[in-house]
Amino acid sequence: MKLLDTNILINSLNPKYEFLKKLIFDKNNAISVITQIEVLGYHKISEQEKLYFEFIFDQLHVLDLQHQIVQKAIGLKQVKKMDLPDATIAATALFYDLELVTVNVKDFIHIPDLNITNPIDK
Numbered sequence: 001m002k003l004l005d006t007n008i009l010i011n012s013l014n015p016k017y018e019f020l021k022k023l024i025f026d027k028n029n030a031i032s033v034i035t036q037i038e039v040l041g042y043h044k045i046s047e048q049e050k051l052y053f054e055f056i057f058d059q060l061h062v063l064d065l066q067h068q069i070v071q072k073a074i075g076l077k078q079v080k081k082m083d084l085p086d087a088t089i090a091a092t093a094l095f096y097d098l099e100l101v102t103v104n105v106k107d108f109i110h111i112p113d114l115n116i117t118n119p120i121d122k
Contacts (some may be wrong), residue, residue: 001028001061002117003093005102006085007034011120013049013050020119023101030061032092034085069095080110089115 004023009031012020023029039045039053063090072091076082082090086107093100099115100108107117 001030001096001098002026002101003063003089003096003098004029004031004035004060005089005104006031006038006042007103008101008119009035009039009053011103013052017120023119024056027060027061029101030063030096030098031057032089033062033064034088034092036062038085050092063092063096066093068094076111078118 002023008020009024011017013023036057040050045053069088070092072094073084073087076087076090077084086104090108092098092099092109094111094114099117101117101119102108103118103120105116105118105121108114
């Protein structure tokens with residue numbers, strides 16, 4: 001199982017990155033509930049995009065926040081300045097021991113023991 005970062009879902013809308021849909025529609029993969037909030041909470045989301053993403057969320061495992069994830073996210077933010085969503089998504093990947101699939105490797109590279117893959121760089 002892999003944890004998909006928010007940018008993987010967003011980039012899947014771009015025909016150039018059609019291959020990302022293979023990851024997204026793999027029912028063994030997961031997202032953090034933070035990704036669901038980021039995507040559906042976007043103030044300029046179209047109705048078509050909303051339906052697309054809601055369909056995706058029905059396909060994937062949506063991992064809720066656990067107390068240990070919150071504590072780990074706090075710890076990550078104390079070590080290095082990070083956005084709250086990034087810290088929480090990284091903490092989720094660490095808690096569940098999942099590979100994090102993201103386009104923004106630079107945002108996570110400093111985190112020890114975090115396994116990161118950028119499918120666009122391959």
